[in-house]
Amino acid sequence: MAVRFAVERPTSLEEACGILAGHPGVARVHAGGTDVLVQARHPARRPDLVVDLARIPGLGEIEAEPDGSLRIGARVPMTRLIDHEAMDRGLEGLRDAMKLVGSIQIRNRATLAGNICNASPAGDTVPVLVILEARVNLVGVHGRRSVPVAEFVVGPAKVARGQDEIVESVTIPCPATRSASAYLRAVRRRAVDLALTGVALRVDDTGEVRVSYCAVGPRPILGARAAALLRGVKPGATPDDDPPAVAAAAEAATQEVTPIDDVRASAEYRRAMTGVYLVRAFRLAHDRLSGSISEPRSQNDG
């Protein structure tokens, strides 16, 4: 009986890139497999070859680089990254996002590189990586190159990767100033569900704010207007005491996203929830920055 796909298990990146370059059919790169194996059953994205990275050394590490940036190998499971101490210093939003991906079983196999390359418009980690100015490090038959995540994710299921190229690692630069980040999403279920809208927000000691939204456009949207309105703003002691700029930013957020109606929610609902979650993410990031930690137990904590 014919198999749905053959498997290659190269022992080097060079070999892997060569296989991808020369393959005439549909090849998928396999790290954790949580997207590839699901899509292998669907006609639209079915591969006939799966290139498994498991035998290639050097892809499973989380390393601090000399310049302070963090390099995350393509095969690092999210669970290991979630527990890593580096997530405490400015990268809390990335931890927030990873903890929402799928389920524990999924996170024990899923990778950051895979989440990026899958390029789901609702991919939770991508808007966080955008505001953290993360880059993907690619290897291909012609050599290496590094691309900002914001430029790499082009559209739904579309990334700027050559057929021969493999993401070797993801680099997150060390924030220049003390900062904190947060990611919150509107969602129907607590787990195994997709964001209806997701808001990633970063604030730093200079009052600079960066915002990005997911699930409300074909790829993450930079929240330029909301971020500008929140620059230098501090939340009130309670939401009722928030300065007017916060409400203005929430309104701006609803206007700078392009949601669609789909089976999970209407565009109108997604748009409205974007404003709500912008404010919540803003408060959470600021609480983390000021040290008065309030870790949300669940997504529904205001």
Added chain:
Amino acid sequence: MGETSLLVHLRVNGVDRTARIDSDDTLLDVLRDRLGLIGTKYNCLQGECGACTVIMDGASVCSCIVLGASADGSTIETIEGLARDGELHPIQQAFSEADGSQCGYCTPGMIMSAKALLDSIPHPDEAAIREGLEGNLCRCTGYAHIVAAVRLASERMEDHA
């Protein structure tokens, strides 16, 4: 290009096993069809329901979306490995006493997720139990008895520690 048939070596419930598998076999296929371990259940095949949950190298996974080739060299615990010498594992015993099953189809996966939870958090509170079982769906029980079973198991396992 590529292999279509592979030999994998894995340690399942403490026993070394070797299986010839197809390249597109998932770990679920390997366990059920190649090794005859049908306790792990076949359900959504999308990693969304958790019925196929096993513990691989100490971490719970949905075997339906684990590439069979990935199992090569791994250590796997399935539901069949919990009972020892005819005695139920405390989690199994607790599920039985606390009515944690109705149709039973989600149960092997639910118990393996519970085991993975208790292996890392021996005394979880209710919120932690519910969070630990987030990847497992049950259409019958409404989850309350499942949570009670896991709490009962954690108390029993504490006694044995």
